[in-house]
Amino acid sequence: MRNLSFSRGSENLKWGVLFMLLGACVLSLSAQGRSLLSGKVLSSDKSVIDFATVYLKGTQYGCTTNEKGLYHLKAPAGKYILTVSAIGFETVEKEVEILADGRSKQNVILKPSVTELDEVVVVSNGVGRIKRSAFNAVAVDTRELQNSTKNLSEALQKLPGMKLRESGGVGSDMQLMLDGFSGKHVKVFIDGVPQEGAGTAFDLNNIPVNFAERIEVYKGVVPVGFGTDALGGVINIVTNKQKRNWFLDASYSYGSFNTHKSYINFGQSFRNGLTYEINAYQNYSDNNYYINNWVEEFNHENNTSVSDESNIQRVKRFNDTFHNEAVIGKIG
Numbered sequence: 001m002r003n004l005s006f007s008r009g010s011e012n013l014k015w016g017v018l019f020m021l022l023g024a025c026v027l028s029l030s031a032q033g034r035s036l037l038s039g040k041v042l043s044s045d046k047s048v049i050d051f052a053t054v055y056l057k058g059t060q061y062g063c064t065t066n067e068k069g070l071y072h073l074k075a076p077a078g079k080y081i082l083t084v085s086a087i088g089f090e091t092v093e094k095e096v097e098i099l100a101d102g103r104s105k106q107n108v109i110l111k112p113s114v115t116e117l118d119e120v121v122v123v124s125n126g127v128g129r130i131k132r133s134a135f136n137a138v139a140v141d142t143r144e145l146q147n148s149t150k151n152l153s154e155a156l157q158k159l160p161g162m163k164l165r166e167s168g169g170v171g172s173d174m175q176l177m178l179d180g181f182s183g184k185h186v187k188v189f190i191d192g193v194p195q196e197g198a199g200t201a202f203d204l205n206n207i208p209v210n211f212a213e214r215i216e217v218y219k220g221v222v223p224v225g226f227g228t229d230a231l232g233g234v235i236n237i238v239t240n241k242q243k244r245n246w247f248l249d250a251s252y253s254y255g256s257f258n259t260h261k262s263y264i265n266f267g268q269s270f271r272n273g274l275t276y277e278i279n280a281y282q283n284y285s286d287n288n289y290y291i292n293n294w295v296e297e298f299n300h301e302n303n304t305s306v307s308d309e310s311n312i313q314r315v316k317r318f319n320d321t322f323h324n325e326a327v328i329g330k331i332g
Helices: 002-033 114-123 127-131 152-156
Strands: 036-043 053-056 062-064 070-074 078-085 092-098 103-105 108-110 137-141 162-166 174-178 186-190 214-219 233-238 246-255 259-269 275-285 290-299 304-316 322-331
Touching (some): 062 070, 078 108, 092 108, 152 162, 152 214, 174 186, 174 233
Parallel strands (some): 036 108, 186 233
Antiparallel strands (some): 053 062, 078 092, 162 174, 214 233, 246 259, 259 275, 275 322, 290 304
16 A cells, blocks of 8 residues: 555655746747847837848847837847848848846837939939920930030930931021921020020020030920910920049031131039039031032123023032131139
């Protein structure tokens, strides 16, 4: 009887030890589950960053910040590498330690990503902005034509509905047609300033393409800022307004009939914000090319002239030399 009773006591003791071990494991797991890492994610200007991704590197533990920039991350106690990332900011990694019997706190500051900010600026300006506008407008980027001796009229010929006709060689009269309209129905602006009465030097076939960053063409209804009644539309030449520490662009060409074209553009921006820019260009040509035309003969004896319009001859033009120079300065 004593042996049997002793056996039952041993069995009860074993079950008691087993229950104690299980209880210790449950308490241990419960303690691990209560470990918490929390904090706030801010930008360098102290503004909160919502919906930032927060996780422990190399694990499955992670979360996102709320609208107040707060995060709460539960994980077993130990040392980890905390990784925080958000769109438009640089990713940050730092060592953290989660305490087993308490609440760990870790705030994180993210710096803006300079590369992504630059891309946003490029997309929001220039040719893309004109194409997305509510007006019937197109634009041509002249940067691909720079460092050449082409003029603005050659760049405009790439646009649909645009036709340019010149009556002769360098410096000749030019007729501009936009969707069938010409003359006073089509106005030309430079940075929003009308060019009526500016002279031959500022005709589109004399201004070098290096002078403009892009050319905007508005057809029909135009923005009210131009303040014009042009039925056909408006051509706005936009110059480069970016601040650059120092820049220089120059070109020169020589062609037939003793034609010379040269252009130079240079400027500088100082640390205090002062900016200056100089644009200078010149066009020269003898324009002594051959044409087929009737010739009027002048008689010096009786001061009379005789002409036969049916007698077409091939003759060289003379007294048709053209030259112009222009210098444009900016300071601000």
